[in-house]
Amino acid sequence: MDPVIIVGAGPVGLSLALALARQDVPSVVLDEGSGRDEQRAARTVVLHEDTAALMERLTSMQLDRAGLRWSGWRSMRRKQVTREVAFETTGSGPESEGSGRAEGRKGTGDGSGEGRRAGGGALEGGVAPLHIAQHALTAALRRAIAGERLVRVVVESRLDDLEQEPSGVLAHTRGPRGTWWRGSYLVGCDGARSTVRKLLDIRFPGRTAVERHAVAALRTQLPRPGEALLHRTPPWRTSGPSVSEVTARPLPGDLWRLDWLLPPGKDLVTPDVLLTLVRETLAGWSGDAEPVYDLLDTGVHLVHHRLARRWRADRVFLAGDAAHLLGALGTQGLDEGLRDVDNLAWKLAVAWHHGPHEELLDSYQAERRAVVAARLRTADQALPSLRGGKNLRAYVSGSARSRDALLADGHLGRGALGAPGAYTASPLTPAHTDSVVRLETEPGAQVVDVRVTAEDGSFVRLRDRLGRGALLVVLVAPGTGVWDRKHWVSAGIMPRLAAAVTALPHPAELLVTEDYPGAAAHTVLLIRPDGHLVTALNGVRPSELYGAAEATLGAPTKTEAPTETEAPAKAS
Incomplete structure (x- = not known):
C-alpha cells in the first residue's frame, strides 16, 4: 500500500511521521525548506505532561522538567507586594511563609485565600510544564527520523496541487525535486x-x-532561578x-524568554522600545540595580484564534496550525497539534493495515475539532473580561472565576483553558451496559499514568505502552506487584481475561496494575x-469487552455481542 503523505516538516508533521512509523506505517514528509531549521532563541514552546510524554516516546529522549514552577503576583508599587499567588507543580511539601519561595505555598499576602483557589493543592504531585526552544525539539525529531526506515523526508518540495482518487491521493510538488x-x-x-x-x-474563520x-x-x-x-x-x-x-520562562543555561502583553493596536515595536522593556x-x-544580561533574540508574537470548518x-486531513490557531491566556497551540497527531496516527494505522474504516477516520474531526472549539470558546468569552476589567463571573463559572486562576489554567495546562480534552461525546463511545463502572477518569478522558506489569513481567508506566497501535486492557489486581508474574498469570481470572483479550477484533496488550484511582479490585x-x-x-466480561473494542474501531454496535465461548478469532 502507498505511504501516507505528510505536508510540512514542523514539529507536528515530523511527530506524525514518527507516530505512524511506530505503528508500521510508512510516510513521505514533504519539506518545502532545506531540512535545516532556523535557530531562534525567542521561538519556544511549552509542553504539558501528556504532550511531553508523547515527545519522549517518539524521540527516545528524556526531557528535563526539573525545577520549573509558576508564580504570579500583583503589586501596587515597586517593592510593595500586596498579593502573591503561588502555583506549585513539583509536588514538594509546603514551606514556611517567610521563606520567600513559591514552592508548595497555599496562599500569601493579604490573607484572601486567593492563592489556595488559584494554585495551591490542586497541582500538588503534578508534572511541571516543559519549556524548550522549538528548534531543539525539531532537531530531536529529525534525529529520531534519521534512523527510521519507514520515514522519508524530501526537502525543497513545495506542494502546489493535489488530486484524490478512490484508492489514494496524488500530490504535486515544485522545486528541484518537483x-x-x-x-x-x-x-x-x-x-x-x-x-x-x-x-x-x-474556510478558516476566526479572529x-x-x-x-x-x-x-x-x-x-x-x-528566582528556574522559576517561571x-x-x-x-x-x-x-x-x-x-x-x-x-511573563518570564526559564530555559537551560541561564536563558529566559520574556513576554510583554502589548495594548491593542498596531503601534510599531522598535528595538529601542524592546530594550526599554527589558x-x-x-x-x-x-x-x-539592573542585572547584567545578554540579549539574544527579539520579536513580536501575534496570537490568532481560528478554526477550520472541516x-x-x-x-x-488537516492537523496542527493548518486546522486551528490558538494561544491567548497562556494556552499552547503546539500542545493541541501534538494531540491531533496522537488521535489521528492510530486511526490512520488501522485503516492502512486493515482497510477502510470510515467511521473511525471521521471520528478524528468529531473528537479533535470539538475539543479545540471548546477551548477557543472559553478563551474568547473570557478575554473581554480578563483584559478589559469587566465581570469575569458572567463568562466563566466555577473555580476559574478568579483572574489569576484562569491565567494559571492556561499556563499550567489544566481546566477549560489548558487541560487535555476529553472525548465525552465521541462517536466511538460504546453502548452502556450494566457491567460498566465509574472511575475517577471519565470515559473519553486521558487515563492516569499508573505503574503496570507488562506481558513480559517488567514494571513500566502505562503511558509507555501507548502509541503502538494496540488497544490496552488493564486489570486492577491489588497485591500482584509483590509477586513475580509467573505466580499469578495462570491463576484466578487471568486465564479467562487473557482469552478474551486474544479474541478481540484488534490487537491488544494485557497489562496488570495494583491500583487505579476509583477502581475496585478486578476492574x-x-x-x-x-x-x-x-x-x-466490573470483572471479566468477554462479550462487553468485545463490543466496546468494536465500537472503538468505528463499527456499529451489535444487538448480540459474541459470548465468551463464541468470541471470534482476532483479526490478522
Whole structure:
C-alpha cells in the first residue's frame, strides 16, 4: 500500500511521521525548506505532561522538567507586594511563609485565600510544564527520523496541487525535486497558511491578533532561578508602552524568554522600545540595580484564534496550525497539534493495515475539532473580561472565576483553558451496559499514568505502552506487584481475561496494575492507543469487552455481542 503523505516538516508533521512509523506505517514528509531549521532563541514552546510524554516516546529522549514552577503576583508599587499567588507543580511539601519561595505555598499576602483557589493543592504531585526552544525539539525529531526506515523526508518540495482518487491521493510538488507523489492518505501539517487547506477550499474563520506580545530571549540571572514568573500590572513602568502583563520562562543555561502583553493596536515595536522593556523589567524584578544580561533574540508574537470548518476531505486531513490557531491566556497551540497527531496516527494505522474504516477516520474531526472549539470558546468569552476589567463571573463559572486562576489554567495546562480534552461525546463511545463502572477518569478522558506489569513481567508506566497501535486492557489486581508474574498469570481470572483479550477484533496488550484511582479490585479497563479511556467493566466480561473494542474501531454496535465461548478469532 502507498505511504501516507505528510505536508510540512514542523514539529507536528515530523511527530506524525514518527507516530505512524511506530505503528508500521510508512510516510513521505514533504519539506518545502532545506531540512535545516532556523535557530531562534525567542521561538519556544511549552509542553504539558501528556504532550511531553508523547515527545519522549517518539524521540527516545528524556526531557528535563526539573525545577520549573509558576508564580504570579500583583503589586501596587515597586517593592510593595500586596498579593502573591503561588502555583506549585513539583509536588514538594509546603514551606514556611517567610521563606520567600513559591514552592508548595497555599496562599500569601493579604490573607484572601486567593492563592489556595488559584494554585495551591490542586497541582500538588503534578508534572511541571516543559519549556524548550522549538528548534531543539525539531532537531530531536529529525534525529529520531534519521534512523527510521519507514520515514522519508524530501526537502525543497513545495506542494502546489493535489488530486484524490478512490484508492489514494496524488500530490504535486515544485522545486528541484518537483514531481507527482502518490499516497494512501495525505495530512496537511503545513501551518497557518496551509496550502493543503487552500487547495481543498476549506474556510478558516476566526479572529486576528486577539493578543499581541513583545518577546525577548536573553541570558541573565533572576532572583528566582528556574522559576517561571507572571507579573500582572507591573508597577515599574516609566517610559515604555503600557504593558498589563509580563511573563518570564526559564530555559537551560541561564536563558529566559520574556513576554510583554502589548495594548491593542498596531503601534510599531522598535528595538529601542524592546530594550526599554527589558531594562525596566529586569530592574523591577531585581530591585533598582539592573542585572547584567545578554540579549539574544527579539520579536513580536501575534496570537490568532481560528478554526477550520472541516478537518477531513475524503483521504486528506488537516492537523496542527493548518486546522486551528490558538494561544491567548497562556494556552499552547503546539500542545493541541501534538494531540491531533496522537488521535489521528492510530486511526490512520488501522485503516492502512486493515482497510477502510470510515467511521473511525471521521471520528478524528468529531473528537479533535470539538475539543479545540471548546477551548477557543472559553478563551474568547473570557478575554473581554480578563483584559478589559469587566465581570469575569458572567463568562466563566466555577473555580476559574478568579483572574489569576484562569491565567494559571492556561499556563499550567489544566481546566477549560489548558487541560487535555476529553472525548465525552465521541462517536466511538460504546453502548452502556450494566457491567460498566465509574472511575475517577471519565470515559473519553486521558487515563492516569499508573505503574503496570507488562506481558513480559517488567514494571513500566502505562503511558509507555501507548502509541503502538494496540488497544490496552488493564486489570486492577491489588497485591500482584509483590509477586513475580509467573505466580499469578495462570491463576484466578487471568486465564479467562487473557482469552478474551486474544479474541478481540484488534490487537491488544494485557497489562496488570495494583491500583487505579476509583477502581475496585478486578476492574477491567479498555484504553485506546492514544491513552483515552474507552470503558471500565466490573470483572471479566468477554462479550462487553468485545463490543466496546468494536465500537472503538468505528463499527456499529451489535444487538448480540459474541459470548465468551463464541468470541471470534482476532483479526490478522
